[in-house]
Every structure is written in structure tokens, then in C-alpha cells.
Amino acid sequence: AQSVTQLDSQVPVFExxxxxxxxxxxxxxSVYLFWYVQYPNQGxxxxxxxxxxxxxxxxxxxxxxxxxxxQTSFHLRKPSVHISxxxxxxxxxxDSGYSTLTFGKGTMLLVSP
Amino acid sequence: NAGVTQTPKFRVLxxxxxMTLLCAQDMNHEYMYWYRQDPGxxxxxIHYSVGEGTTAKGEVPDGYNVSRxxxxxxxxxxxxxAPSQTSVYFxxxxxxxxxxxxxxxQGTRLTVV
Numbered sequence: 001a002q003s004v005t006q007l008d009s010q011v012p013v014f015e016x017x018x019x020x021x022x023x024x025x026x027x028x029x030s031v032y033l034f035w036y037v038q039y040p041n042q043g044x045x046x047x048x049x050x051x052x053x054x055x056x057x058x059x060x061x062x063x064x065x066x067x068x069x070x071q072t073s074f075h076l077r078k079p080s081v082h083i084s085x086x087x088x089x090x091x092x093x094x095d096s097g098y099s100t101l102t103f104g105k106g107t108m109l110l111v112s113p
Numbered sequence: 114n115a116g117v118t119q120t121p122k123f124r125v126l127x128x129x130x131x132m133t134l135l136c137a138q139d140m141n142h143e144y145m146y147w148y149r150q151d152p153g154x155x156x157x158x159i160h161y162s163v164g165e166g167t168t169a170k171g172e173v174p175d176g177y178n179v180s181r182x183x184x185x186x187x188x189x190x191x192x193x194x195a196p197s198q199t200s201v202y203f204x205x206x207x208x209x210x211x212x213x214x215x216x217x218x219q220g221t222r223l224t225v226v
Contacts, residue, residue, distance in 0.1 A: 006155075041220075043117075044215075046214045049214065099144055099210070100146065101156070103148075103155035105154060
């Protein structure tokens with residue numbers, strides 16, 4: 001079975017600062033990776049996904065992630081965060097042929113003025 | 114376009130009571146899923162379905178049953194609720210195929226006392 005590790009449970013950052021949320025996954029022959037965001041009291045929304053090819057993936061709201069096969073990582077980055085980016089972020093790996101997902105435990109991004 | 118709709122949104126149950134959570138999607142998706150979200154645990158897959166009349170177990174299926182009698186609906190049942198089932202439950206759906214986006218409902222917050 002696949003596994004996903006999100007190394008930080010909380011990341012506090014000031015508005016307009018850059019941020020990186022870390023994600024490592026267990027190795028597999030083929031890997032499909034996702035980042036989802038959950039705003040307070042809401043469901044999950046897809047930020048971006050890694051298909052294949054280019055290792056730099058761009059998503060919504062100015063986020064991007066870099067797939068690094070040798071380090072089995074898929075870190076999420078944003079060059080300048082806003083207050084509205086305050087949310088919980090989940091890294092996930094697809095672990096079956098039926099699009100089931102294994103999630104990390106989540107990272108709470110706290111953006112303050 | 115409603116997407117994925119879960120009912121109810123909140124519920125309090127007494128230990129030993131039963132209930133059914135309903136998930137409905139209007140996107141004609143083949144695949145549907147039930148996840149539970151607990152603090153510090155991320156989301157974990159309970160059961161899933163790859164088509165009308167089919168169901169399969171996920172990571173944490175004990176204490177739950179599911180049914181998919183119609184393509185657009187996926188029901189999650191608790192026959193005898195336990196305090197350990199206090200959680201936020203999310204339904205999701207997706208098209209078949211690898212690396213497809215899952216669309217999530219808004220969640221059902223269930224408390225078992």
C-alpha cells in the first residue's frame with residue numbers, strides 16, 4: 001500500500017511571504033500525486049495534480065508543486081501567500097486503479113498579517 | 114450544478130443507534146467513495162464503488178455498510194453507532210481512469226454520544 005507523509009502539521013507564515021509545504025510518498029512503479037485544499041467547514045478542492053512529464057506542476061490560486069522522483073517528494077509552493085490561503089492542505093497519492101486516494105495527515109497553513 | 118451533495122450536514126446519535134448518510138452526485142460519475150476525517154489523521158477510505166450495484170472495502174470499513182442501488186447515489190450506513198465513529202464523513206465521486214480528479218461533498222459531521 002502507498003503511504004504519504006506530510007512533515008509539518010502546522011506552518012505559520014506572514015502575508016506576502018513565500019511558503020513550502022512538504023510531502024513525501026512511498027515509492028512505487030507508477031505514482032499519481034495530488035494536492036487538495038480544505039477551507040474551514042468545507043469539502044476538499046483540488047489544487048493540482050501530477051500526471052507525468054514535466055516535474056513542475058502549476059495549479060490554481062498561484063500554487064505549484066515539484067515532483068522529485070529520486071527524493072520521493074511532491075512539495076507545494078507559493079511565492080507570496082495571502083490571508084485567504086489560510087486552510088488545511090492535503091497531499092494524496094492514488095493507490096488503486098479505481099482512483100482511491102491515500103492522504104497525508106494534512107498541513108494547516110496559518111497566514112497572519 | 115450541485116456536484117456532490119451530502120445529507121444530513123450534522124447529526125448527533127446515541128451509542129447503538131443506526132443511521133444512513135446519503136450522497137448524491139449529478140455529474141454522471143462511475144466511481145464514488147466514502148472517507149472519514151479525524152483530527153491529525155487526514156482522510157481515510159471507508160468504502161468505495163466503481164459502478165451501480167458494486168461496492169468494495171477501503172482502509173477502515175469495520176462498522177459501516179454501503180449500497181449503490183442507483184448510479185447517482187451512494188449510501189453509508191451505521192448499524193450500531195459507537196463513539197469511535199464520531200468523525201466528519203466526506204463523499205466523493207470521479208470518472209473512471211487513472212489520475213482523475215475526485216469531487217468532494219461538503220461533509221457530514223457526526224457525533225456519537
